[in-house]
Amino acid sequence: MATVTLTVNGKKVSGEVEDRTLLVQFLRENLNLTGTHVGCDTSQCGACVVHMDGKAIKSCTTLAVQAAGSAITTIEGLADGTQLHPVQAAFREHHGLQCGFCTPGMIMTAVDMINRHKANGSKLDEKTIRAELEGNICRCTGYHNIVRAIEAANAAMA
Amino acid sequence: MYEVNYHRATSVEEAAALFAKAGDAKFVAGGQTLIPTMKQHLAAPSDLVDLRHITALKGITVSGGQVTIGAGTTHAEVAGSAQLRSACAAICDLAGHIGDPAVRHMGTLGGSIANNDPAADYPAAMVALNAAIRTNKRTLAAEDFFTGLFETALEADEIIVSVSFQAPAKCAYAKFPNPASRYAMAGVFVARGTDGSVRVGVTGAGSSGVFRHSGMERALAANWSTGALDNVSVDENMMLSDIHGDAAYRANLVKVMAKRAVAAAG
Missing domain, CATH: 3.30.390.50 (CO dehydrogenase flavoprotein, C-terminal domain)
Structure with a gap:
């Protein structure tokens, strides 16, 4: 057992976990932050994507103890009170979801993607968005409206 | 996943010492192969020694065409390095197509070559660039380093520190x-x-x-x-x-x- 202390959505949290506990289990079961989903559990689907120190990672492929001391942002940490994050607002506006299971991971990936391309000054066009969604699987939408939502959010965040 | 004891090292020496004290230990860098392998019960080390917080294993230097990449440098960092791109763009492009963005934020060059998956990308680059692979014990030519499917010349307690090569024309x-x-x-x-x-x-x-x-x-x-x-x-x-x-x-x-x-x- 280990005591892990980390910052989650701006708040310092601690928990007792086995060393083998995955970060996603810690978030969901210790902190009740169930917005982060477990889809495939084999690192492929991206439903579990969160940000660790500002970078998108797969929380089903990271141990909670590996994340100790880091700053984690989950889907619950994006909105500012009742004000949706621009990417969340764009997913709603452009109907970037159907069943919604993949959506938290899609949105966390999209926020990372937009921030990264802004930081290095590279253009985030449709082809790039589709390539960057390599690690996020949606079984409902065919991705069309997800891509539109990310394009719109990217423009809104300019 | 079976039970495991986690240790975090902040230097190569500390990592080697932690490894020596543990039972059936493995080093973990980004963990993008090892963690899924452990989840599937295909690996069951008693202990993990985390190398991700060792500053000395990170970073890229380019000097007069001589390129050195720290073993703990992530695929995203290799893909995004402007100075590396100007010396050897192909390795940046290679790194930028490994896995997906989230995997590239965690996965490292050292982890990839230590695992030597027969379908991994980096080994082809290391061999073609005639890279020298430096560990905490010695320096190996890439061709001597990769010895078979998932097999390398690394000893169990050996840690890759960096890889170096001369940028080709x-x-x-x-x-x-x-x-x-x-x-x-x-x-x-x-x-x-x-x-x-x-x-x-x-x-x-x-x-x-x-x-x-x-x-x-x-x-x-x-x-x-x-x-x-x-x-x-x-x-x-x-x-x-x-x-x-x-x-x-x-x-x-x-x-x-x-x-x-x-x-x-x-």
């Missing part, structure tokens, strides 16, 4: 990703040195893992063009054969990827 990497897994079914890294020598590293296809193709190297050293590869044969008997592609298919794919790489290198 021209180089490029072309891979044919499996449409489902996106791992290379054949990936070919071609490099033409400033002295005109040519090295060709092939991943994904060989039944013994990454290899150099001397026939292609000779043909390209004599005539650096895609046409020079027309009459070079790739031995089917050396190829992997599985449900994704038989040996003849892979042998052909190696040649096609080599041509694409030469064309891309210009």
